[in-house]
Amino acid sequence: MQPQTKAHLLLELLVEGGWTAQQLTATSNSDGELLQACLGEVIGLREAGDAELSLQLIDQALALGLTSPWFQDNRARALLALGQRQEALGLWVQLSREPDHLVAASAVAMLMENADSAAEQGPPLGEASLVTFGSLTTEAPPEAPADELRTDQQLQALKEVIRLREEGQLEASLELIDAALAAGETDPWWLDNKARVLVELNNYVEALLLWEQLSAAAHGDAWLGQVAQEMAALQGQTLLAPLLSLCEQNGWQPQYLGTDDQPLLRQLLQELSASRELGEAELSLALVSKARDLGFESPWINDNEARALVNLQREAEAVALWRNLQLSNDATLATMAAEMLVKYGPKVERRERLQQAEQLLEQGDAAAAEALLLTALLQDPDHHGYRQLLQRALAAQLGVDYGGQLGPEIRERELRLEGHARLLALVERRLGLIGVSD
Numbered sequence: 001m002q003p004q005t006k007a008h009l010l011l012e013l014l015v016e017g018g019w020t021a022q023q024l025t026a027t028s029n030s031d032g033e034l035l036q037a038c039l040g041e042v043i044g045l046r047e048a049g050d051a052e053l054s055l056q057l058i059d060q061a062l063a064l065g066l067t068s069p070w071f072q073d074n075r076a077r078a079l080l081a082l083g084q085r086q087e088a089l090g091l092w093v094q095l096s097r098e099p100d101h102l103v104a105a106s107a108v109a110m111l112m113e114n115a116d117s118a119a120e121q122g123p124p125l126g127e128a129s130l131v132t133f134g135s136l137t138t139e140a141p142p143e144a145p146a147d148e149l150r151t152d153q154q155l156q157a158l159k160e161v162i163r164l165r166e167e168g169q170l171e172a173s174l175e176l177i178d179a180a181l182a183a184g185e186t187d188p189w190w191l192d193n194k195a196r197v198l199v200e201l202n203n204y205v206e207a208l209l210l211w212e213q214l215s216a217a218a219h220g221d222a223w224l225g226q227v228a229q230e231m232a233a234l235q236g237q238t239l240l241a242p243l244l245s246l247c248e249q250n251g252w253q254p255q256y257l258g259t260d261d262q263p264l265l266r267q268l269l270q271e272l273s274a275s276r277e278l279g280e281a282e283l284s285l286a287l288v289s290k291a292r293d294l295g296f297e298s299p300w301i302n303d304n305e306a307r308a309l310v311n312l313q314r315e316a317e318a319v320a321l322w323r324n325l326q327l328s329n330d331a332t333l334a335t336m337a338a339e340m341l342v343k344y345g346p347k348v349e350r351r352e353r354l355q356q357a358e359q360l361l362e363q364g365d366a367a368a369a370e371a372l373l374l375t376a377l378l379q380d381p382d383h384h385g386y387r388q389l390l391q392r393a394l395a396a397q398l399g400v401d402y403g404g405q406l407g408p409e410i411r412e413r414e415l416r417l418e419g420h421a422r423l424l425a426l427v428e429r430r431l432g433l434i435g436v437s438d
Contacts, residue, residue: 003028006064013060017053032230035066042074051078069103099223105158161193170200188214205295208235212263236264239294246290250283272304281311299328319348357389366396374426391415
């Protein structure tokens with residue numbers, strides 16, 4: 001059954017129940033997108049006080065093949081709202097053994113929150129024994145190996161991460177996650193939880209990169225791989241939409257964006273290159289700007305920007321970018337930037353020196369202009385522009401009477417000879433031979 005068909009059936013149920021969908025639409029393109037929207041409706045219904053319709057929506061979603069342990073968590077919360085506490089606690093006991101640490105920690109937190117009232121109401125939760133981790137209580141089979149049980153510290157940390165995020169203390173939640181990772185925590189679900197906090201902090205690109213990383217290497221955890229893949233797809237679509245819109249506005253048919261399952265950054269880089277090489281340098285630069293607005297950061301984006309700038313005869317801006325890239329820790333990138341500087345750097349440097357010399361002359365500092373141009377001629381002795389400007393600098397210093405009454409041609413020759421003499425003097429000083437020539 002297509003996702004759109006499933007969405008239509010779910011929407012029919014909501015309409016019959018008198019509920020206006022907030023997140024669910026009939027245009028869902030994947031089961032992952034539909035699952036997230038359906039969970040949002042389930043939560044919205046319960047929080048609006050319609051726990052019964054929330055349960056009906058969960059049953060319908062499961063019947064349509066949408067699976068997630070969060071459905072069972074929300075079922076338990078709806079049952080609790082309807083006063084069916086024992087059934088709710090039984091579900092959380094099962095969820096506390098979920099391989100998804102986030103689900104398990106949430107279940108444990110709910111068990112703790114409702115443990116006292118449950119004890120007052122009578123019979124124990126099933127036949128299995130209760131295993132206590134410090135202040136946390138959860139159910140586990142008697143034969144469960146010790147190394148399979150989460151430690152008190154892990155549970156407490158996960159519980160705190162969830163609590164902080166749910167209370168809106170996002171920075172604190174992120175600090176706790178980073179501290180756990182820095183301390184050597186290798187469980188990939190920490191990265192999944194970090195991505196969720198980053199989304200709340202509007203850092204969508206970094207969240208996407210984490211989910212793409214987890215999707216590519218799920219560490220043998222099939223559920224993690226599925227969750228990461230679905231979250232990466234959802235987040236990727238959010239970031240992809242404004243890039244595709246920009247292409248459409250410019251009449252450009254994307255060559256790579258949204259056409260395959262590669263990481264979005266790789267798709268972006270390929271699109272930047274393709275648009276530039278097909279003569280759309282302005283579009284390539286616009287995509288760079290939009291990508292940065294969305295939060296994408298990569299030195300390879302800077303390289304593509306520099307190449308587009310060259311196509312638009314804006315070599316000075318391109319060289320400035322490559323000068324920074326030449327300092328990159330990425331050897332391949334640094335080498336490439338150095339090669340581009342060899343190709344475009346000298347032209348830009350000449351232009352910069354000529355502009356500096358012109359400014360100095362306009363400011364009346366002919367001596368400084370002369371020094372700059374003589375140094376430039378040491379590196380590029382045949383550059384006509386340097387020599388012409390040097391003659392102007394010398395004329396400004398020597399005065400209008402220099403060369404006597406011999407006419408402009410003689411005057412120009414005298415200035416040229418004076419320029420040669422001063423350049424030679426500079427060379428001799430640089431070589432330490434001034435005393436020998438005397």
